[in-house]
Amino acid sequence: xxxxxxxxxxxxxxxxxxxxxxxxxxxxxxxxxxxxxxxxxxxxxxxxxxxxxxxxxxxxxxxxxxxxxxxxxxxxxxxxxxxxxxxxxxxxxxxxxxxxxxxxxxxxxxxxxxxxxxxxxxxxxxxxxxxxxxxxxxxxxxxxxxxxxxxxxxxxxxxxxxxxxxxxxxxxxxxxxxxxxxxxxxxxxxxxxxxxxxxxxxxxxxxxxxxxxxxxxxx
Amino acid sequence: xxxxxxxxxxxxxxxxxxxxxxxxxxxxxxxxxxxxxxxxxxxxxxxxxxxxxxxxxxxxxxxxxxxxxxxxxxxxxxxxxxxxxxxxxxxxxxxxxxxxxxxxxxxxxxxxxxxxxxxxxxxxxxxxxxxxxxxxxxxxxxxxxxxxxxxxxxxxxxxxxxxxxxxxxxxxxxxxxxxxxxxxxxxxxxxxxxxxxxxxxxxxxxxxxxxxxxxxxxxxxxxxxxxxxxxxxxxxxxxxxxxxxxxxxxxxxxxxxx
Numbered sequence: 001x002x003x004x005x006x007x008x009x010x011x012x013x014x015x016x017x018x019x020x021x022x023x024x025x026x027x028x029x030x031x032x033x034x035x036x037x038x039x040x041x042x043x044x045x046x047x048x049x050x051x052x053x054x055x056x057x058x059x060x061x062x063x064x065x066x067x068x069x070x071x072x073x074x075x076x077x078x079x080x081x082x083x084x085x086x087x088x089x090x091x092x093x094x095x096x097x098x099x100x101x102x103x104x105x106x107x108x109x110x111x112x113x114x115x116x117x118x119x120x121x122x123x124x125x126x127x128x129x130x131x132x133x134x135x136x137x138x139x140x141x142x143x144x145x146x147x148x149x150x151x152x153x154x155x156x157x158x159x160x161x162x163x164x165x166x167x168x169x170x171x172x173x174x175x176x177x178x179x180x181x182x183x184x185x186x187x188x189x190x191x192x193x194x195x196x197x198x199x200x201x202x203x204x205x206x207x208x209x210x211x212x213x214x215x216x217x218x219x
Numbered sequence: 220x221x222x223x224x225x226x227x228x229x230x231x232x233x234x235x236x237x238x239x240x241x242x243x244x245x246x247x248x249x250x251x252x253x254x255x256x257x258x259x260x261x262x263x264x265x266x267x268x269x270x271x272x273x274x275x276x277x278x279x280x281x282x283x284x285x286x287x288x289x290x291x292x293x294x295x296x297x298x299x300x301x302x303x304x305x306x307x308x309x310x311x312x313x314x315x316x317x318x319x320x321x322x323x324x325x326x327x328x329x330x331x332x333x334x335x336x337x338x339x340x341x342x343x344x345x346x347x348x349x350x351x352x353x354x355x356x357x358x359x360x361x362x363x364x365x366x367x368x369x370x371x372x373x374x375x376x377x378x379x380x381x382x383x384x385x386x387x388x389x390x391x392x393x394x395x396x397x398x399x400x401x402x403x404x405x406x407x408x409x410x411x412x413x414x415x416x417x418x419x420x421x422x423x424x425x426x427x428x429x430x431x432x433x434x435x436x437x438x439x440x441x442x443x444x445x446x447x448x449x450x451x452x453x454x455x456x457x458x459x460x461x462x463x464x465x466x467x468x469x470x471x472x473x474x475x476x477x
């Protein structure tokens with residue numbers, strides 16, 4: 001199993017966000033789906049230890065994440081946040097920054113290509129890109145770490161329908177070209193069906209159901 | 220009182236006319252500062268009179284241990300005052316104590332070692348007071364900015380942590396900006412000194428009848444000393460305080476709103 005959560009509880013500002021949650025996410029493409037405020041983004045942040053639960057354990061490939069070296073875990077399990085948060089500078093600066101954290105020599109053009117951006121974007125000011133383009137630049141920056149797992153927090157929530165379709169196509173294409181597991185958070189069950197092999201549905205911090213996407217979300 | 224100047228209480232009382240103008244302006248423009256100005260005037264009179272007596276005792280005793288005790292008290296009060304300004308920084312008191320303490324002892328030790336000042340209370344007390352005061356202001360501004368930056372850039376910081384950056388790497392841009400904002404006021408005033416304003420030490424010496432050349436040289440020494448101490452205090456307070464925003468596992472203690 002890629003991730004296992006056992007009896008996980010998280011509270012924030014006195015409000016229970018995840019309640020005694022037990023769930024599994026296999027290798028491949030998974031979706032964590034549910035309405036706004038159900039705790040899905042919080043769950044995603046537990047998987048690479050941007051936060052820790054107050055109770056319960058989170059395991060990654062059979063190891064409690066608290067026993068894995070946290071920075072190495074984040075390189076291997078890289079999270080792309082919901083809203084773009086790029087550093088000052090060009091797209092290439094951002095990609096190189098991430099790669100240099102891990103002494104890697106990034107092939108910027110290839111990373112942009114994998115993320116659905118052409119090479120001309122490399123020298124463009126990151127702050128002047130559209131939200132959709134910034135989202136792709138964030139993806140290219142994450143791929144510079146050569147991660148095993150990508151955690152994507154509502155990658156299309158800020159996009160219009162056309163841009164959303166393009167990002168989805170990019171992610172499907174990425175899975176064909178690179179051996180990588182993806183955990184995607186979405187409130188859109190149609191997107192969950194299109195994008196994943198496995199679905200975990202949450203509601204008010206509880207797991208409602210989990211299983212193969214074709215069984216839980218038939219076309 | 221120095222031989223060149225003799226100030227009576229009547230003269231101090233006469234200067235209160237200017238305070239009356241300040242209160243009148245506040246009242247006229249409904250700035251609501253009348254009470255604050257009144258409190259400031261009373262506090263400044265009590266505090267300066269008290270410190271005057273303390274300094275007189277220290278000068279009469281002529282022992283360094285009293286100087287050290289006075290500077291330690293100033294560091295403590297300075298840290299408490301700066302902590303109030305930097306209310307968004309968790310547990311800011313001890314970083315401030317260390318910053319002001321190192322800035323005071325470091326710069327005073329250095330100017331004595333370099334032979335700029337004799338190790339005597341009449342030099343160390345006023346210079347120490349200026350060093351602690353300026354370091355306090357710079358540290359408070361720097362930490363205030365740090366608190367604002369961490370809250371307004373929480374998403375960027377967490378996005379950088381998510382790439383496997385350490386908390387030091389993720390905080391580096393805001394640490395740079397905060398240090399700069401703590402130091403910039405003194406750097407700017409040093410650049411414009413003599414052109415736009417006359418600094419306090421030089422004014423005091425000229426009023427006391429000192430030779431202008433001596434007044435200028437002493438003022439330059441103090442400006443350069445203050446630049447060093449402010450940089451030291453800003454750097455130490457920020458370097459120690461930014462860590463309080465993170466857990467040992469490189470997580471933001473207060474993550475961005477979902």
